[in-house]
Amino acid sequence: MASYREVLKKAQVKMEAADRGEQAAFLYLLELTNKEAHNLYMEYDEEMPQAQIDEFEAGVERLVEGEPLGHVLGFEWFYGYRFKVNEDVLIPRPETEELVAYILAAYDEYFKDTLNVTAVDVGTGSGAIAVALKKEEPNIHILASDISEKACRIAKQNAQDNDVVVEVLCGDMLEPLIERNIKVDILISNPPYIPSDEAMEDSVVNYEPHVALFGGEDGLKFYRIIFEHAKKVLKDKAMMAFEMGYNQKEVLSAEARKYFPDAKIEVIKDMSGKNRMLFIYLNC
Numbered sequence: 001m002a003s004y005r006e007v008l009k010k011a012q013v014k015m016e017a018a019d020r021g022e023q024a025a026f027l028y029l030l031e032l033t034n035k036e037a038h039n040l041y042m043e044y045d046e047e048m049p050q051a052q053i054d055e056f057e058a059g060v061e062r063l064v065e066g067e068p069l070g071h072v073l074g075f076e077w078f079y080g081y082r083f084k085v086n087e088d089v090l091i092p093r094p095e096t097e098e099l100v101a102y103i104l105a106a107y108d109e110y111f112k113d114t115l116n117v118t119a120v121d122v123g124t125g126s127g128a129i130a131v132a133l134k135k136e137e138p139n140i141h142i143l144a145s146d147i148s149e150k151a152c153r154i155a156k157q158n159a160q161d162n163d164v165v166v167e168v169l170c171g172d173m174l175e176p177l178i179e180r181n182i183k184v185d186i187l188i189s190n191p192p193y194i195p196s197d198e199a200m201e202d203s204v205v206n207y208e209p210h211v212a213l214f215g216g217e218d219g220l221k222f223y224r225i226i227f228e229h230a231k232k233v234l235k236d237k238a239m240m241a242f243e244m245g246y247n248q249k250e251v252l253s254a255e256a257r258k259y260f261p262d263a264k265i266e267v268i269k270d271m272s273g274k275n276r277m278l279f280i281y282l283n284c
Contacts, residue, residue: 012025014064032052032056032059071087084158085126089151096190120143122145122188123147126158127158131155135164151209155168184235185235220252238281239279240280246274248275
């Protein structure tokens with residue numbers, strides 16, 4: 001029977017030959033064996049159970065074909081919480097964790113003295129943003145919307161699995177709130193913002209839902225829809241928080257200013273120094 005080291009090395013050679021990189025194989029082995037990295041290192045030369053070898057090698061074949069690690073595992077970690085993911089939802093990215101962190105900081109600054117704060121995550125997908133916010137700040141009433149019924153089911157499941165209450169409303173963008181005459185203090189969205197003609201990695205284009213990726217010719221289609229209808233769902237004192245493409249600062253800020261001429265508009269860089277978040281404050 002082969003050792004952990006031998007099994008991993010074989011997988012890494014396959015991954016490198018397919019130009020997939022070797023890190024995913026290591027991360028997959030950690031998750032599959034439920035080991036911390038330091039424990040795995042200590043056990044590298046011990047025999048790996050054959051059942052685990054078989055499962056690992058089958059998963060590596062999927063990784064070699066370009067399938068994302070989150071799909072092979074069936075879940076992704078986000079903000080320290082585990083989320084079910086599949087081909088029906090976008091896999092949550094690390095940069096979106098920064099959006100959650102800034103929302104929580106802004107909440108503490110602008111709404112700490114406000115009772116009954118309500119937030120909505122528009123285009124929630126897996127529910128990662130909504131669930132993480134509820135886990136971190138239980139006093140916020142969290143709503144989430146998505147046009148995909150399959151995504152809504154996954155978001156509901158992820159809320160249940162993480163033991164929080166998130167009200168998931170299935171419908172197009174802000175329509176579920178407008179129909180119910182719901183008003184919110186915080187509107188959040190990580191909308192599709194990739195221009196429709198932009199080239200993407202095969203592991204993204206072939207496995208993740210295009211409806212969650214592409215935002216029209218210039219990538220701003222869904223921002224404009226939200227901007228146009230936002231005042232129908234926002235309270236007088238409100239905040240909006242968006243993830244955006246690193247190169248969309250000028251054009252997206254200008255679009256926001258058209259709809260909210262008196263608002264405070266702020267673009268925030270991510271940890272890599274790229275413009276990644278747009279915050280809009282109304283009467284705050």
